[in-house]
Amino acid sequence: MTEFYFIIGIDWMSTVKEKKKKALDAKRAIRQNRVVTNESFRYLMTVAYDGSRYGGYAKQKHKNTVQNVLETTLQRYFGVIVKTTEASRTDAKVHALCQKVMFDIGEKLAISKVRGQLNELLPKEIVIVEFEHVNSDFHCRYAVVNKTYEYTIRQDFDIRAVNYAWYVGRDLDIKSMQEASRLLIGRHDFATFKSAKATTDDSIRTIYFLDVLEREKEVLIRINADGFLYNMVRLIVKALVDVGMGVEDVAYIEKLLNLKAKPSNLASAPAQGLCLMEVNYD
Numbered sequence: 001m002t003e004f005y006f007i008i009g010i011d012w013m014s015t016v017k018e019k020k021k022k023a024l025d026a027k028r029a030i031r032q033n034r035v036v037t038n039e040s041f042r043y044l045m046t047v048a049y050d051g052s053r054y055g056g057y058a059k060q061k062h063k064n065t066v067q068n069v070l071e072t073t074l075q076r077y078f079g080v081i082v083k084t085t086e087a088s089r090t091d092a093k094v095h096a097l098c099q100k101v102m103f104d105i106g107e108k109l110a111i112s113k114v115r116g117q118l119n120e121l122l123p124k125e126i127v128i129v130e131f132e133h134v135n136s137d138f139h140c141r142y143a144v145v146n147k148t149y150e151y152t153i154r155q156d157f158d159i160r161a162v163n164y165a166w167y168v169g170r171d172l173d174i175k176s177m178q179e180a181s182r183l184l185i186g187r188h189d190f191a192t193f194k195s196a197k198a199t200t201d202d203s204i205r206t207i208y209f210l211d212v213l214e215r216e217k218e219v220l221i222r223i224n225a226d227g228f229l230y231n232m233v234r235l236i237v238k239a240l241v242d243v244g245m246g247v248e249d250v251a252y253i254e255k256l257l258n259l260k261a262k263p264s265n266l267a268s269a270p271a272q273g274l275c276l277m278e279v280n281y282d
Contacts, residue, residue, distance in 0.1 A: 045101045048098070048127045050125040051066065077118060087141050090274075094271050144227070148278040151223075155171055176243050176249075186206065192235075192261060192262050194232060194262060205226060205228065
C-alpha cells in the first residue's frame with residue numbers, strides 16, 4: 001500500500017513539473033518576441049468589451065473596471081506598471097465595440113503576436129480587436145474627430161437582451177421620435193443634457209447625425225458627434241422616448257435645449273442599452 005501511494009506521488013510531482021516547464025517555455029517565447037530599447041514606443045489598441053459586470057471603463061479604487069483589468073493584464077505581460085489613456089469614458093454596464101486605448105512602453109513589439117498573447121490573458125468579455133504602433137505625438141483622446149454611440153430599446157421583453165437593451169414594454173411613435181431628433185442635429189449648447197457630475201463647463205457640441213431606426217421590436221438610436229457630455233446620450237434617449245410614448249410632444253426637445261440646464265424631472269435612460277460603436281480620427 002505504501003509503494004502504491006509513492007508511485008502516485010511521483011506521477012503527481014511529474015505532472016506539476018511539466019506544467020511549470022510549459023509555463024516557463026511560454027514566458028520565454030513571449031520574451032523572444034520583445035526587444036527592450038532606450039526609446040519609448042506608443043501603441044494604440046482598439047478594445048471591445050461587455051460592460052455588464054464592470055463599474056465603467058475608467059480606473060477606480062473600489063470597483064472592478066475595464067481599465068483596471070487592462071492595466072493589470074499589461075503589467076502582468078510586461079512586468080512593469082503600464083498607464084493607459086482612453087478615447088472615451090463609459091459608465092457602469094455600458095458596452096463598447098471600438099474603445100481606443102493607448103500606452104507607452106520602452107519595447108519594440110512584434111505587433112502580429114502581442115495582440116493574441118494579451119487576449120489569452122484577458123477575461124473573455126474584454127477583447128483587443130486591433131493593436132498598432134502610432135507616432136509618439138498621437139493622442140487617442142485629443143485627436144478624435146467624432147464618435148458614434150448606439151442605444152438599443154426593446155418594445156417587448158427578451159431575456160437575451162436584459163443586459164443590452166432598455167425594455168420599455170410598449171409601442172413607441174417612431175415618426176414623432178424621428179421628428180424630435182432632427183431638432184438636436186447641429187451645433188448647440190447641450191447644457192440641458194449634461195449630468196451634474198460633468199467636469200467640463202463647455203457644453204457646446206455638434207451632433208452630425210442622430211438616427212432613430214426601427215427593427216422588428218427594437219428601436220435603435222444612433223448618435224454621432226464631435227464629443228459628448230457626461231450622460232448626454234442617455235439623457236437625449238430618455239427625452240426622445242418620452243416623446244415616443246406620448247408623454248411629451250415634439251416641441252419638448254426644443255424647450256429642453258432652450259433651458260440651458262438639466263431639469264430635475266429629466267432622468268437618464270438605463271446604462272445597459274448604450275454601446276460605443278466608433279471612434280474616428282483624421
